[in-house]
Amino acid sequence: MRMTEGVEWALHSCLNLAWAGPDRPVTAARLAAYHELPAPYLNKQLQALVRAGIVASTSGPRGGFRLVRPLAQITLMDVVAAIEGPDEAFRCTEIRQQGPGGGAPASYRLPCAFAHAMARAELAWRRELAGQTLEDVREQAEAQAPAAPERLRRWLANG
C-alpha cells in the first residue's frame, strides 16, 4: 500500500501558500521551483486542491493559487481526500460469493466480516487525519525552523 507522491507536495504547497500571505497569488511554477519539483505535475495536484475547494486559482498575469480558508480549517484528511480520492484502501470484491464457497445468497445481506474489520481500521486512520489541521503542523514547522516563512517571502519578492 502506497500513498501518492502528490500528497506530500500538496501539503507543503498549502503551508507555503499560507506563509506567502493572502496579498497576491503564487503561481504553480514558483511553488514548484521552491522545492525543485516538476512544475506541470505540481500544477495537476493543485488543480485537485481547487476541485476540493481548498485553494482558489486565478488565471492571467499576476494570477496563481491562494488559500481559500485559514490553515486551522484545513485538516490533513481534506488534503489526502483531495489528492487520493474518496475510495477506501481496502475494497472488498466479495470473493466469498464466488465459486463453490458461495452458498445461499441470503447470507450476504450483511457485509463481509473482513471488510467490516478493515473499514474499522480505516475509520481510525481517517479520524486521526481529520483531527489534525494544517495549523497544528505549521506551529511545529515554525518551531523547528522559525526563519522559514520569512525566507519564502523574500524568495518570492526577489524572484
Next chain:
Amino acid sequence: MRMTEGVEWALHSCLNLAWAGPDRPVTAARLAAYHELPAPYLNKQLQALVRAGIVASTSGPRGGFRLVRPLAQITLMDVVAAIEGPDEAFRCTEIRQQGPGGGAPASYRLPCAFAHAMARAELAWRRELAGQTLEDVREQAEAQAPAAPERLRRWLANG
C-alpha cells in the same frame, strides 16, 4: 491509495484453512478453486504468508498449506504486513530540503512535521488492525453463515 487484492485473498484463505482443520494440508489449487481465484497467483500470496510465519507449507503428494498458530493469535495486521510489506503508506521524501526552500541543514534534525502527523494516523490504523484477530472475524462470519465451515469440509472431502 489502494490496497493489494491479495490481502482479501489471504484473509479468506486463512479462514478457510482454519475451517478445513489441522488434520491435513490444503493445496493452493483447492483454496483457489473454492472462490474461483487464479491458482498460481494465490500461491504467490500464500508464499508471502509462509515467509511471515503465518502458514506452513508441505511439498509433494498430500502436501499443501496449514495454519501454524490458531486464529486467535493472528491479527489483521499480521496478514496485511505479510502481503503489503512493512513500508508505510506515506513516505516522506524530504522535499522541504530541496531547492531554495531548503535552508540550513541544522533544521532537519527533527523529522518533517507532515511526516510525523501522517505517521500518527498510520499508527492509529495499525493499532486497530493489530487489535482484531482472525478469531474475531471467524465468529462474525459463522454468525452470518453457520453452514460455511461444514460446506467447506464437505467440498474438500468430495473433491
Next chain:
DNA sequence: GAATCACTACTCGGATAGGGTGTGTCCGAGTATACATGG
C-alpha cells in the same frame, strides 16, 4: 513375506510476461495588463 530401491506423480517456489495506475509532460482557452489610438 519383508525390506529395499527406483520410479512416478504431485506440490511448492521462484523466475518470467502483460495491464493498469501513478508519474511526467505538453499545448490550448481565458484573462489582466500595457500600449497605441482617437476624442
Next chain:
DNA sequence: CCATGTATACTCGGACACACCCTATCCGAGTAGTGATTC
C-alpha cells in the same frame, strides 16, 4: 489629458505519452507415495 479598443504576454486547465508496480502465468526443484525386485 483621458477614455477606449486592441494586441500581448502570462496563467491555469485539461488532454497526451512513459514507467513502474500489481496481476497473472509458467516451469523447475523437491518430496511422499507406490510398485517392483530381491533376500
